Amino acid sequence: MTLMAFRSSNKPPKQGAHGVARVISKRGYCSRSQAEKLVREGHVILRGKPVHDPESPAYENDEILVDGVPVTASEFVYFAMNKPRGIVTTASDEKGRKTVMDLFREEFAKMYPGKPMPHIAPIGRLDAASEGLLLFTNDTAWADRVLTDATHLKIYRVQVKGKPTAAELSQMEKGFSVPPRVFGESEEFMHAERAILHSEGDRNCWLEITLSEGKNREIRRMLAHLGYEVMRLMRIQFDKYTLGDLKPGEIRRIQV
Known part of the structure; x- marks a missing residue:
């Protein structure tokens, strides 16, 4: 290095x-x-x-x-991971659950046998029940820019029970106040940059939702407020970086 x-x-x-x-x-x-x-x-x-x-x-x-x-x-390095469901986005977990850093170490050792892993961390997070694209770097300045600049959009595919109406998807784009997660906290205003129907079945559908912010469980809370249960939530793009053909758990090096 x-x-x-x-x-x-x-x-x-x-x-x-x-x-x-x-x-x-x-x-x-x-x-x-x-x-x-x-x-x-x-x-x-x-x-x-x-x-x-x-x-x-x-x-x-x-x-x-x-x-x-x-x-x-250190030389700055940048990686993408397809985070599987059930993996927590932390360095360690008090409940003993597998973390994205555990998974990253395993995959890095396969890609670079015998090479020490750089001190690296995920950019932002995906909750344990979510999956898809997660970026990693040791370039903290770049990570800060990516997280705080609203032009770095994040795109998700979301499977929900039922089918939101066009009016409800439009409502998500206009935004609305969502009840707090914890008693005593204030309501939060949330909105999607874009919310469209991607595909549909008899009992559920897939939405494509684009966010410019990263509020806690934003998509799940917005859809719950509208009366819809999220079955799967997958991030497929973060800024210009896409999930591509990465299999669950795999990592690949990216250029910025």
């Missing part, structure tokens, strides 16, 4: 400082929470001095050591 060292300058720039834990994470060394723990436990040297506050200002060109070893910027 190509590595590019970050060297400290004699006079750090006055602009662009971030917390040292965030800089460590952005270089792909570990997650931000892991970096915060390393800093608090005294493993980190910043510009030649020990630091214990994860928010200690650090710059992109600063030399940072963890246990005496320079923290360098």
